[in-house]
Amino acid sequence: xxxxxxxxxxxxxxxxxxxxxxxxxxxxxxxxxxxxxxxxxxxxxxxxxxxxxxxxxxxxxxxxxxxxxxxxxxxxxxxxxxxxxxxxxxxxxxxxxxxxxxxxxxxxxxxxxxxxxxxxxxxxxxxxxxxxxxxxxxxxxxxxxxxxxxxxxxxxxxxxxxxxxxxxxxxxxxxxxxxxxxxxxxxxxxxxxxxxxxxxxxxxxxxxxxxxxxxxxxxxxxxxxxxxxxxx
Amino acid sequence: xxxxxxxxxxxxxxxxxxxxxxxxxxxxxxxxxxxxxxxxxxxxxxxxxxxxxxxxxxxxxxxxxxxxxxxxxxxxxxxxxxxxxxxxxxxxxxxxxxxxxxxxxxxxxxxxxxxxxxxxxxxxxxxxxxxxxxxxxxxxxxxxxxxxxxxxxxxxxxxxxxxxxxxxxxxxxxxxxxxxxxxxxxxxxxxxxxxxxxxxxxxxxxxxxxxxxxxxxxxxxxxxxxxxxxxxxxxxxxxxxxxxxxxxxxxxxxxxxxxxxxxxxxxxxxxxxxxxxxxxxxxxxxxxxxxxxxxxxxxxxxxxxxxxxxxxxxxxxxxxxxxxxxxxxxxxxxxxxxxxxxxxxxxxxxxxxxxxxxxxxxxxxxxxxxxxxxxxxxxxxxxxxxxxxxxxxxxxxxxxxxxx
Numbered sequence: 285x286x287x288x289x290x291x292x293x294x295x296x297x298x299x300x301x302x303x304x305x306x307x308x309x310x311x312x313x314x315x316x317x318x319x320x321x322x323x324x325x326x327x328x329x330x331x332x333x334x335x336x337x338x339x340x341x342x343x344x345x346x347x348x349x350x351x352x353x354x355x356x357x358x359x360x361x362x363x364x365x366x367x368x369x370x371x372x373x374x375x376x377x378x379x380x381x382x383x384x385x386x387x388x389x390x391x392x393x394x395x396x397x398x399x400x401x402x403x404x405x406x407x408x409x410x411x412x413x414x415x416x417x418x419x420x421x422x423x424x425x426x427x428x429x430x431x432x433x434x435x436x437x438x439x440x441x442x443x444x445x446x447x448x449x450x451x452x453x454x455x456x457x458x459x460x461x462x463x464x465x466x467x468x469x470x471x472x473x474x475x476x477x478x479x480x481x482x483x484x485x486x487x488x489x490x491x492x493x494x495x496x497x498x499x500x501x502x503x504x505x506x507x508x509x510x511x512x513x514x515x516x
Numbered sequence: 517x518x519x520x521x522x523x524x525x526x527x528x529x530x531x532x533x534x535x536x537x538x539x540x541x542x543x544x545x546x547x548x549x550x551x552x553x554x555x556x557x558x559x560x561x562x563x564x565x566x567x568x569x570x571x572x573x574x575x576x577x578x579x580x581x582x583x584x585x586x587x588x589x590x591x592x593x594x595x596x597x598x599x600x601x602x603x604x605x606x607x608x609x610x611x612x613x614x615x616x617x618x619x620x621x622x623x624x625x626x627x628x629x630x631x632x633x634x635x636x637x638x639x640x641x642x643x644x645x646x647x648x649x650x651x652x653x654x655x656x657x658x659x660x661x662x663x664x665x666x667x668x669x670x671x672x673x674x675x676x677x678x679x680x681x682x683x684x685x686x687x688x689x690x691x692x693x694x695x696x697x698x699x700x701x702x703x704x705x706x707x708x709x710x711x712x713x714x715x716x717x718x719x720x721x722x723x724x725x726x727x728x729x730x731x732x733x734x735x736x737x738x739x740x741x742x743x744x745x746x747x748x749x750x751x752x753x754x755x756x757x758x759x760x761x762x763x764x765x766x767x768x769x770x771x772x773x774x775x776x777x778x779x780x781x782x783x784x785x786x787x788x789x790x791x792x793x794x795x796x797x798x799x800x801x802x803x804x805x806x807x808x809x810x811x812x813x814x815x816x817x818x819x820x821x822x823x824x825x826x827x828x829x830x831x832x833x834x835x836x837x838x839x840x841x842x843x844x845x846x847x848x849x850x851x852x853x854x855x856x857x858x859x860x861x862x863x864x865x866x867x868x869x870x871x872x873x874x875x876x877x878x879x880x881x882x883x884x885x886x887x888x889x890x891x892x893x894x895x896x897x898x899x900x901x902x903x904x905x906x907x908x909x910x911x912x913x914x915x916x917x918x919x920x
Contacts (some may be wrong), residue, residue, distance in 0.1 A: 341833060341913040362837050369835020380917075384532040396521055397835040418715040441834070 286479050287350075288448050289338065294347035296333050299372075308344065309503040310323040315449065317481065320475040321510070322491035323484045326498035332453075334500065335484050339372055339451050341362045341419045352448050369398050375441025375452035379434045381426040387413060387437045394445050412440040416470060424504035431442035439470060454489055468493050469512035519843070526848040530855070540816040541856030543809025544896065548860025548889045549867060552804030555795060555885040556868035560878035562791035565737070569783050571712065575751055576648060576780040577614070579744040579761060582773065598774050600742050603765075607744065612687035613753040618644045621731055627681060627724065628693040634681050635724045638696070640731025640741075648747045649712075650911070651720065656688040656707030663727040667734065672707040675720035687783040694733050754779045810896035817849050817904035828908050829916025844908040849901025850894060857893025861886055867883070 296308040307330045315321060317320035325331045336342040337349065340356055348505045349356040351371055359367065368374075383481040400408070413419060416436040426434050435455060442450050455471070472493060475481055483494060490498050496510035530537040556679045579597040601619055608617040621640040626633050643659045645651065663670050671692070678687045687705045703726075712720040732738055748757035758777050767771050771785060821828070828841060836844075865886075868879035 332725070337832065341917070365832070365835050365837040368833060374833045376830075376917075380826065380833075382827065382830075384529075394834040397831075397837070397840060399518075445835075460555050 287314050288317055288319075288352060289313075289482075290348070290350040291338070292348040294334070294337060294344045294349060296337065296342075297345045299326070306503055308337070310347070311497060311503070311505055311514055312347075312502075313505065313508060315480060316367050317480055318478050319477070319510070320481045320493075320495040321483070322494035322497045323482065324486060324488075324491050324497055325484060326500075329398070329500040330503040331484050331486075331500050333503075335453055338482065340367050341375060347424060355434055365397075366502050367450045369394055369443065370445055371448040373445060373447035373450040375435070375438050375442050375450060375455050377454040377457035379426070379431075379438045379458070381434060381437055381441075386425055386438075387418060387429070391441045391444050392428070394441060398445060405406065409440070412444040415439070415443060416440045430463070431459050435459060435463075435467055436470065439467075439474075441477075441485070442475070449482055450474070452483045452486070454483075454485055455483060456487065496498055517845075522840075522843045522847040523851070525844060526851040529848055530851055534814065536699070537852060537855075541852055541859065543682075543812045544806065544853050545809075545863060545909040546887045547804075547806030547809045547859045548893050550805055550862035551799055551866025551889045551892070552861055552881070552885060553867040553871075554802055555889075556864065556879045556881045557871055557877060558791065558798060558866075558881060559880040561606070561870060562788070562795075564878050565787050565791070566688045566784060569780060569787060572649060572780060573764065574650060574780075575748040576744040577748055577753055577754065577757055577761065578778045578780075579746060579765070579771055580778070582776045588623075590732060590801070591835055593828065599744055600739050601728070601741060602769060604741065604744055606759060606804075607746070607764050608766050611746075611757060613749050613757035613760050616644050616648055616744045616747040618642050618648050619721055619728060619743075620645070620745060620749075621728060621742045623696065623731060623734065623736060625679075625694050625696040625724075625735075627677075628695065629681050629690065631693075632681060634677065636677055637725050638726055638731065640726050640728035640735075642728055645745075648745050649720070652710040653710060654703070654708050654710040655686070658707055658709075659725060659727055664729045668727060669701055669703045669730065669828030670706045670727065671703045672725040674709050674721040674723045674725075675711040676719070677724060678705075678708045685874055691868070699735070701734070704757055717836040720796075748779070751781065757902060767892055777905040781914075785861055786821070801887075808894055810853070810900045813849060813852055813897065814900035814904065816852075817845065817901055818824075818907070820848070821845065821904045821908045825832050825911065825916050825919040828911050829913050829919065832911070832913040833917060840911040841911075842905045843903035845908045846898065846901045849905065850897040853893045853897030857890045860893065861890060864889070 292312050295309050297308060298305040311334060320449060323331055323334065325452065329337070336511070337344050340351070351367060354367065356364070356367065361394070368414040382393065385393070388406070388409050391412050392405050395405040396410060410422070411432065413422060416439050418436050420432060421429060421433060426437070429437065456467055457469060468490060469482070483490060485491055499504055499507045501510060548666065563637070579599070589667070590729055599619065604617045604619040608614060618641060623638045623640070624635065627636050627639050640658070642664060643661055646658050652671070654671070658672055659670070662668070671694070680685070681692070682690065687708055690705050692703050692705060694703050709720070709725070728741065732741070746757065748754040758779050762772065763778055765775050769775070831841065865881050868881055871877055872879035
């Protein structure tokens with residue numbers, strides 16, 4: 285199985301006035317295709333920082349990060365934007381949909397930045413919305429959709445570019461328990477279909493759905509249920 | 517992101533925020549409307565004034581007496597007593613660039629007809645008067661050389677005067693009584709002029725035209741005429757004609773202080789200069805409101821950028837590059853000001869039309885003025901949009917995404 289993410293000794297230091305905050309203190313792990321991983325940890329454990337670095341929104345202070353063989357540290361800002369666009373599918377806790385755009389327009393957005401032509405864009409957005417079960421909500425705006433439906437639109441938006449992996453940040457954090465279950469079922473289905481999923485959460489039941497759980501504390505990995513598979 | 521996408525998304529964003537878009541456009545709308553309205557009305561007024569001057573005649577040169585400066589016990593001379601009939605004749609002979617020299621003397625008197633009386637400006641002149649002033653006879657005839665030679669008591673009426681004094685009656689052939697001072701004369705009306713309207717120096721339609729010889733010898737008892745109107749051979753010959761007339765009069769009067777010579781071109785030029793300065797000034801006022809409008813647009817763009825910080829972060833996460841966001845916000849600002857500009861063009865043109873319709877003032881709406889005003893609104897959009905767009909483009913994605 286091919287490696288999607290290769291993280292080696294990632295550190296992140298934020299200057300905080302006089303002092304320095306060590307958000308990550310040497311994090312190493314790798315992710316192979318079609319893995320379903322939950323990254324867990326209490327607040328302040330560094331999981332948000334890890335999310336930003338894995339999502340190419342921020343650069344580590346030291347260490348190495350390779351996504352599908354591309355070294356992220358040496359990439360320019362524009363190159364990072366391209367990596368985010370083509371290889372990473374973001375799912376946010378608060379959905380982060382364009383409030384005035386329809387479901388279809390929201391899903392098309394990353395394809396616009398990817399320079400995909402209009403006709404193809406429409407077709408791919410339609411297909412993505414069908415995959416998440418929203419074929420009948422194409423022209424609804426976020427305000428006309430339930431929380432679960434909004435998160436499905438966001439998931440369709442993450443899927444539409446066929447990314448190397450989906451990076452979800454507390455995907456059920458704004459949803460009730462019943463809807464949360466439905467979203468987790470959708471994640472399981474996407475995993476079945478061959479997608480690579482990274483879910484960052486502090487919710488045990490969400491983490492239990494994953495194949496592999498990485499636990500973070502004080503910027504270090506304290507346990508990794510998939511560790512045995514990595515070195516082999 | 518392509519430019520087309522950016523334009524589509526900008527228009528969409530403006531549409532979804534209609535009231536705010538309109539309010540922030542208002543300054544631009546008013547600015548452009550002011551520029552277009554003012555320039556159109558100004559150009560219209562200018563062309564009307566120029567028409568008035570042109571209506572004076574063609575290639576006209578006005579030679580008028582000027583009062584001399586009194587000094588060392590000598591009085592400033594009366595401005596009227598300079599030219600004579602004989603001078604007019606000689607000037608025409610001596611100045612090859614002049615085709616016609618028409619002397620003119622003005623007075624005023626009372627016209628009496630059938631119990632009605634009307635005060636009128638009397639113009640004593642020669643038959644060539646109609647040629648230099650492009651004036652046409654509507655009925656009967658104008659003055660004739662014989663009238664001058666024989667001091668015939670005939671007169672020609674301006675159209676308005678004829679209308680007021682005679683009403684429905686045909687004036688040609690009627691006898692009117694003319695009272696000047698304590699003298700009375702009976703005149704035969706031999707012609708009525710066509711309407712000419714308001715011309716630079718007065719209204720021709722309210723004047724009476726008499727043989728100049730009669731006016732000088734019987735009415736005023738003087739040999740001095742007022743103004744000399746001359747016609748140059750062509751527009752090109754006008755400056756030369758002015759010099760010739762100057763030289764002739766200098767040689768006769770021994771001074772250049774007692775007269776002044778103005779060619780029609782000079783008058784047109786002066787009026788053009790004044791009108792241009794005026795327009796520039798008014799245009800600048802419109803320009804200021806455009807600048808103020810631009811500041812308003814910049815403000816609203818800054819508000820929009822900070823309001824949409826999370827959106828910007830999301831767009832960055834989805835793969836938007838700096839230039840995508842720069843383009844997005846620049847195009848939004850441009851869309852804001854150019855749609856304001858377009859509305860302003862319409863409003864300005866409408867105002868100009870309304871003023872010309874109800875104010876009796878002509879408006880000349882010119883494509884070049886529209887283009888300049890519209891171009892300016894686009895420029896304002898660009899300038900006002902650069903800073904907010906740069907701020908959006910430079911936002912750090914992590915900070916933007918965690919913005920509450």
